Amino acid sequence: MSSTTQMKSTQAIGKKPQLQLGSQGKAVLQLEQLLTKLGVYRQPAKGIFNQAVQFAVKLFQFRFFLPPDGIVGPLTWQVLYTGAPVNMPILRFGSSGEAVATVQEVLKISKHYGAKIDGDFSTLTEKAVGAxxxxxxxxxxGIVNQETWTALSQIPRGYDPKWFLT
Known part of the structure; x- marks a missing residue:
């Protein structure tokens, strides 16, 4: 993507309204169309942000490693337009934390990792990432960069909304 195209895309995203349960209008219709195109929404688009749209947004956010709050703000819009995770850390041997545990979970689902999900980027995790x-x-x-995060987002993971009840 050229920098001019990327800049126009970023400007368009910046003008998008925040959407949530109860929102209505053209932006919601566009959201429904994007979610349909990405395969997470299968209802007729009506331009009404109802519970079905909210669930699809949460599923989408979960799939792309965003907090599944059901609110469509700038980051969610950006991911909707790019089809790739955003603002993800680069992970490598020695990294640790929640992002590493998420990578391990996805690698386990994809049958590339068989060890304990512990949030420590060890030799086993590095080898699994490489595979x-x-x-x-x-x-x-063996380094989790943007390209690897995008590939990881393509692995179907079970989403259980009860995990995220507040």
Whole structure:
């Protein structure tokens, strides 16, 4: 994507309204169309942000590693337009934390990782990332970068809304 196209895309996203349960109008209709195109919404688009739209948004957010709050703000709009996770950390051997645990979980689902999900980017995690990258035709360097995050987002994960009740 050229920098001019990317800048126009970013400007368009910046003008998008925040949407949530109860919102109505053209922006909701556009949201429904994007969610349908991405395969997470299967209802007729009506331009009304109801519970079905909210569930689809939460599912989409979960799939792309965003907090599944059901509110469509700037980050969710950006991911909807790019079809890729945003603002994800680069992870490598020695990294630790929740993002590493998420990677381990997805690698386990994809059958590339069989060890404990502990949030520590160990040699086992590094090897699993490399094997995953190789299976997706990505340079198998064992480092989770933007390209690897995007591939990880394509692995279907079970979404249970009860996990996220507040």
């Amino acid at each position: 995953f990258q190789k299976s997706f035709g990505i340079e198998a360097d």
